[in-house]
Amino acid sequence: MVDFEVVSLPETDHVGVGEVAPDFTRPLVTDEYWEDVSLADLTEEGPVCLVFYPMDGAFPATYIWNEIRDRAWGDSLTVVGVSISTPYEHKTFIHERGMDYRLFSDPANGVGGEYGIPNPLDGMTGVEEPRPAVFLLDGDRTVTYAWVASEWPDFPDYDAVEDAIEALV
Template identity: 50%
Template sequence: MPDFDVVELGPTDHPEAGDEAPDFTRPLVNDEFWEDRSLSELTDEGRVILIFTPMIASYAAKYVWDELTERGWNEGDARIVGVSASTPYAHSSVIADNDYPFELFADPANGVAERYGIAHDLDGMAGVSEPRTAFFAIDSDGVVEASWVATEWPEFPEYDDLEEQLDLV
């Protein structure tokens, strides 16, 4: 039995297949530096899998990024990019400490998750929110092809099914 409570997160208003993905500009962090980039700049270069996780140093975020690293998601034709409500400094540290081959958008105010309809308030912390775990496949025109969004915390997808749904296999 887990030593934490599973929390129902309630309904979302997230983009579905066929919807235009909300564009945004935030610091994009990699293993060497960060710079402000927009989602549309990335999709102009090709297909993007946009992955929202809770705070980047949380066990839930680490579980997701460890799984994707082990599965070799960085070796496919889609660009894998994360978003969390953490600072560029925190992202940089986690990327370096774990040797993650991915880029992460820093969104400390959680505005991107709000635009995607997947922000949730943290229990007992007034004014503090983070994204729920979510995956969006976005084509080079900025249109959502597929999505998976957690309905409870903690929740993780069935990765084999997710790879098929996001057309990564």
């Protein structure tokens, strides 16, 4: 039995396939440290899987990252996350999940807004997080695959993402 309500999210005009993904610079966090890094710096090294997810500690974040970790997407390309959590929260989340992935910290959800995927939180005026989303980017930041949640909670079709990763790399 589901102990939460599934909520439909409004339509969104998000970044789509064939478009150049907006560049941004935010703190990129590992389990040891963080530093400002741009998305362009990462895509210069090759394809990137950009994963937007709810704040650390929310159950969808745990499920999404456990699945990505277990499927070892990082073996094929760079995988990075984006959420509204602080660098301190990210360090704890990375350690607790046993993740080898880096996470961008975007507390004001500016990046989620640029990508067209804001999710205002009910009952919290002025507070939002990105809705769950996955964007695969080539070395020029061109989007080759895009999935954006249409309801909350919603999770990517992991097999479809893997097929898109295989086609990209």
